[in-house]
Structures are given as structure tokens and as C-alpha cells.
Amino acid sequence: MNGCRKIAAAGILCLWAFSFPLSxxxxxxxxxxxxxxxxxxxxxxxxxxxxxxxxxxxxxxxxxxxxxxxxxxxxxxxxxxxxxxxxxxxxxxxxxxxxxxxxxxxxxxxxxxxxxxxxxxxxxxxxxxxxxxxxxxxxxxxxxxxxxxxxxxxxxxxxxxxxxxxxxxxxxxxxxxxxxxxxxxxEKAQYLLDRKPKNYALQYYNLGKRLFLSARSSSGDLKGIPEAALERLDEAIRRDPDYFRPYLLKAIVLDLAKSNGRREAAIRELGKRDFQEAYERRMLGFGYLYLGMDNQAADCFRLLSSQVSGDPGALFGEAAAAARRKEGQAAKRALSELAKIPGAKESLGFDYASLFTDSGELAKGTEKALRAALDRLLEIEKPGVR
Missing domain, CATH: 3.40.30.10 (Glutaredoxin)
Incomplete structure (x- = not known):
């Protein structure tokens, strides 16, 4: 039971490493x-x-x-x-x-x-x-x-x-x-940075991501399955089976395309891998939130925070997963720690506080804003769509 829990980017992502007590x-x-x-x-x-x-x-x-x-x-x-x-x-x-x-x-x-x-x-x-x-x-x-x-x-x-x-x-x-x-x-920066994929897998991943983003509508939806994008993602996986991003993006693409059977197969394929690095757990947590798999997301962020304390993304993810699971107190604890971090809002790139109520619930009508926030954190925003 690995990764975040085995039940079952072009850019480099750096985790913050402040020393706040863990909840x-x-x-x-x-x-x-x-x-x-x-x-x-x-x-x-x-x-x-x-x-x-x-x-x-x-x-x-x-x-x-x-x-x-x-x-x-x-x-x-x-x-x-x-x-x-x-x-x-x-x-x-x-x-x-x-x-x-x-x-x-x-x-x-x-x-x-x-x-x-x-x-x-x-x-x-x-x-x-x-x-x-x-x-x-x-x-x-x-x-x-x-x-x-x-x-x-x-x-x-x-x-x-x-x-x-x-x-x-x-x-x-x-x-x-x-x-x-x-x-x-x-701090050893290499522990907190995305690994460099092998055998040109990154190029195929980026091409697959670009094809996926071009297929998204102005609202961010997909009206069909972008097979060309999936072919590039599969090639990225073939070239470097230890590179986590194409597995995750493939599941997200199929989720947006409402291809439920293939989505489940992609999630099973992702779940078979043993992704344990801090940056992997961070992005997988966001991905599981995106896919509506809130229990798996909660485990990812729990494990990440056991490795790296005070990361704004992990704390936001903890809060979102807890709020979705109706665990208001846990969401409030994560939001309280997040508020202690100078520049957290700027680091995340959006006003995270506006998504939650004072009782630790997701505010009404914020699901679209949460999806947009996850698009940003997962680096799959369609240009011009916010």
C-alpha cells in the first residue's frame, strides 16, 4: 500500500520547508x-x-x-x-x-x-x-x-x-x-524538486499536455477523448515508467472526457506505481482531489506533511480534502497553519481563504473555483481560462 495509498510538468516544482509543528x-x-x-x-x-x-x-x-x-x-x-x-x-x-x-x-x-x-x-x-x-x-x-x-x-x-x-x-x-x-x-534541494525524466519522456509528456490543453474548451471541459494526447502520454510512460506525471494526467484527461472505464484503468495503472518522493505525493494529492478521490488525497497530504512541514500546497490540500470529507476541525487546523506562512497566498497563486467557511467547510458555489485552483497547482491551466 504505497504511493499515497495503494488500495489500492514542464516546470520544476519546489516545496517549501518551514518548521511549523505538524497537526x-x-x-x-x-x-x-x-x-x-x-x-x-x-x-x-x-x-x-x-x-x-x-x-x-x-x-x-x-x-x-x-x-x-x-x-x-x-x-x-x-x-x-x-x-x-x-x-x-x-x-x-x-x-x-x-x-x-x-x-x-x-x-x-x-x-x-x-x-x-x-x-x-x-x-x-x-x-x-x-x-x-x-x-x-x-x-x-x-x-x-x-x-x-x-x-x-x-x-x-x-x-x-x-x-x-x-x-x-x-x-x-x-x-x-x-x-x-x-x-x-x-535543505537538499534535489529532494524537493521534480526528478528529470529519462529517454525524452518529458518531451512526450509536454506534447501530450499541449494537445490536451488545446482540446479543452474555453470553460476547461473536454467534449471528446483527445486520443493524440493520450498516445503521447502513453509514450512518455513507455520511455520512463518511473515518471509519475503522465500516469496522473492520463487519468485526469479520461476523467474530464467522462470515459469512466478507461479512467478507472488509468487510476489502477497509477496505483500500481510506488511514488514516494515529496513532490510526487504533493502532485498526486492535487490529482486525487481533482478526480474526486478525497480519501486518497488526504493520505497523500498526510504523508507529505510527515516528510516536509509547512508546505503551502500540502496544507491547502489537507484543508480541501478535509472539507470535502466533512471534517471541519481538520480543515480549520490546516488553514490555521497555512495562514502562519508569509506569502502563502502568493505561492499558491490564488486566494485560498475565499474557498472555505469559518467552520472549515467549502463555501457554497466554490467548486468551480476549487477546480481552477487545482488546474493551477497541477500546471494544467488552459491559457486564458481562469
């Missing part, structure tokens, strides 16, 4: 917040014996890594823990990998897990979350997820996925837990 709605777990105590669950052993969660903790605490064999990022985070993070063991922090492959684990599934553990050469304990009981109760959204617990099993932090920034971010969060004072590292 509860921004935490990487859906079922628990920072400071919550995790029950002393029992786990089934894979690489060694099982036992209660507390039996795996060190003197200071425990780092729990939820992973799965079907998750393309899981081997990276497990090897990173094995080779780089185990230095924290001498400081009293132990490590535990919890497999979440399937709710019902058959013999062949267990064999796959054991084979993966052996291939990776993991020397710290690996256990199984039987029936995904703990996974569901604590509300894991992204796989992998790294959870830092103290020795009383209180949640200190949780980090979703394993994007590029994780190799710095995860150690930073463990250091903060242990009280290790480090010189504040400069």
Missing part, C-alpha cells in the same frame, strides 16, 4: 499520534523467535520497520537499517522488521518472506504481523514505514516510505529522540 492530521499513521503508547502486541517470528513488542526493545527504545516483499522501496530501507542504522544499537536502540505482506499468510507467502530476508542478509529480528492486526490498528498508510518508539512503547516519530530524503531524515529523527545535537543540515 495530528499530518502524522504518518492514521490510527495513532505522536505520544500514543502502542499496546504490547504479540508477533510471530520469521528469522528467529517471535514475542511481545516490548521484548524487542533496547534500553532506550525500538525502531520498527513495516515492510513487504511487494513494496519496491522495502529492500532499500531494510538494507539501510542493516548497514547504516544499527550503529544506534550501542546507544540503546534496537531494530525490528515487521512483515505486512498479506492478511492471510499461506505457506508460499511465508517462504517468499524468508527468502527475501535471507537474500537481504538481515541480522536483526524479522517478525510477522499476523492478520495485519497491528498494521490496521495503528493505521499504517505507506509501506515501508519506519516507527521510532521509546522503551515504554510510546510513539516518538513515524516516517512514511523511503524517498531520497529518508537517508538523512530517518537518522535525524533518531538523533532527535536520543538528544544528539547536530548542526542543522542545509
Amino acid at each position: 495530528a492530521s499530518s502524522f504518518a499513521l492514521r490510527g495513532m499520534d505522536k505520544g500514543s503508547r502502542v499496546p504490547d502486541y504479540e508477533f510471530v517470528g520469521v528469522s528467529a523467535g517471535g514475542g511481545k513488542l516490548s521484548s524487542f526493545a533496547g534500553e532506550k527504545g525500538l525502531v520498527v520497520i513495516y515492510w513487504a516483499t511487494w513494496s519496491s522501496r522495502s529492500p532499500d530501507v531494510l538494507l539501510f537499517a542493516e548497514k547504516e542504522l544499527r550503529r544506534y544499537e550501542k546507544m540503546g536502540v534496537k531494530f525490528l522488521a515487521v512483515n505486512a505482506d498479506h492478511q492471510e499468510m499461506k505457506a508460499e507467502h511465508m517462504a517468499e518472506v524468508k527468502s527475501a530476508v535471507a537474500k537481504l542478509g538481515l541480522s536483526f529480528p524479522v517478525v510477522l504481523d499476523a492478520g495485519l492486526k497491528v498494521y490496521n490498528e495503528i493505521g499504517v498508510i505507506s509501506v515501508p514505514t519506519t516507527i521510532v518508539l521509546d522503551n515504554a512503547l510510546k510513539i516518538i516519530d513515524a516516517y512514511p516510505g523511503f524517498p531520497s530524503a529518508a537517508r538523512d531524515d530517518i537518522p535525524d529523527r533518531i538523533d532527535a529522540f536520543l538528544g544528539i545535537v547536530k548542526e542543522k543540515r542545509a
Whole structure:
């Protein structure tokens, strides 16, 4: 369950990285917040014996890594823990990998897990979350997820996925837990910028986008399916399967064209990918809002805010998703944090406050304005249409 949640641009986008406290709605777990105590669950052993969660903790605490064999990022985070993070063991922090492959684990599934553990050469304990009981109760959204617990099993932090920034971010969060004072590292811009696609995929994406925009009416609608645009987007995907934008735009084009069957197929294709970078989650969140998939959008923005705090786009997205889901208090919290950011309105390019009521609902008659705002954020505005 990756990307934002696996259920199932020409321009470069930069995320803001201010340091405002994260709201509860921004935490990487859906079922628990920072400071919550995790029950002393029992786990089934894979690489060694099982036992209660507390039996795996060190003197200071425990780092729990939820992973799965079907998750393309899981081997990276497990090897990173094995080779780089185990230095924290001498400081009293132990490590535990919890497999979440399937709710019902058959013999062949267990064999796959054991084979993966052996291939990776993991020397710290690996256990199984039987029936995904703990996974569901604590509300894991992204796989992998790294959870830092103290020795009383209180949640200190949780980090979703394993994007590029994780190799710095995860150690930073463990250091903060242990009280290790480090010189504040400069933001690494490459973590916050759109990746450069391979094999001329960007050119095909841009051509597909231009053909799509020319096919839109003056009101921004589509009266038919712009097959030429879709052909270019498919070619962009073929040239670089790891480039997220053509997948998303393809789903949006088919949504606007009201081609429901092909829209659903495009969404399934998007959902199979493992997009976890901050800029990917940001744009996917806007895209899911555009498609009316508000639960998926909410997960994207929750995970993004767990990685990068104080981004105006993420906070706006959180507010919009919460308002659509009738969660007024959550929308108000996100809007309150957004209002603290100097220049947020200018960064977004529209008056976000006018879209919401004081109670955190979407104001009446603003759906068209919200769609226009998402057009802008997704960089798919038709020139001259606002």
C-alpha cells in the first residue's frame, strides 16, 4: 500500500520547508499520534523467535520497520537499517522488521518472506504481523514505514516510505529522540524538486499536455477523448515508467472526457506505481482531489506533511480534502497553519481563504473555483481560462 495509498510538468516544482509543528492530521499513521503508547502486541517470528513488542526493545527504545516483499522501496530501507542504522544499537536502540505482506499468510507467502530476508542478509529480528492486526490498528498508510518508539512503547516519530530524503531524515529523527545535537543540515534541494525524466519522456509528456490543453474548451471541459494526447502520454510512460506525471494526467484527461472505464484503468495503472518522493505525493494529492478521490488525497497530504512541514500546497490540500470529507476541525487546523506562512497566498497563486467557511467547510458555489485552483497547482491551466 504505497504511493499515497495503494488500495489500492514542464516546470520544476519546489516545496517549501518551514518548521511549523505538524497537526495530528499530518502524522504518518492514521490510527495513532505522536505520544500514543502502542499496546504490547504479540508477533510471530520469521528469522528467529517471535514475542511481545516490548521484548524487542533496547534500553532506550525500538525502531520498527513495516515492510513487504511487494513494496519496491522495502529492500532499500531494510538494507539501510542493516548497514547504516544499527550503529544506534550501542546507544540503546534496537531494530525490528515487521512483515505486512498479506492478511492471510499461506505457506508460499511465508517462504517468499524468508527468502527475501535471507537474500537481504538481515541480522536483526524479522517478525510477522499476523492478520495485519497491528498494521490496521495503528493505521499504517505507506509501506515501508519506519516507527521510532521509546522503551515504554510510546510513539516518538513515524516516517512514511523511503524517498531520497529518508537517508538523512530517518537518522535525524533518531538523533532527535536520543538528544544528539547536530548542526542543522542545509535543505537538499534535489529532494524537493521534480526528478528529470529519462529517454525524452518529458518531451512526450509536454506534447501530450499541449494537445490536451488545446482540446479543452474555453470553460476547461473536454467534449471528446483527445486520443493524440493520450498516445503521447502513453509514450512518455513507455520511455520512463518511473515518471509519475503522465500516469496522473492520463487519468485526469479520461476523467474530464467522462470515459469512466478507461479512467478507472488509468487510476489502477497509477496505483500500481510506488511514488514516494515529496513532490510526487504533493502532485498526486492535487490529482486525487481533482478526480474526486478525497480519501486518497488526504493520505497523500498526510504523508507529505510527515516528510516536509509547512508546505503551502500540502496544507491547502489537507484543508480541501478535509472539507470535502466533512471534517471541519481538520480543515480549520490546516488553514490555521497555512495562514502562519508569509506569502502563502502568493505561492499558491490564488486566494485560498475565499474557498472555505469559518467552520472549515467549502463555501457554497466554490467548486468551480476549487477546480481552477487545482488546474493551477497541477500546471494544467488552459491559457486564458481562469
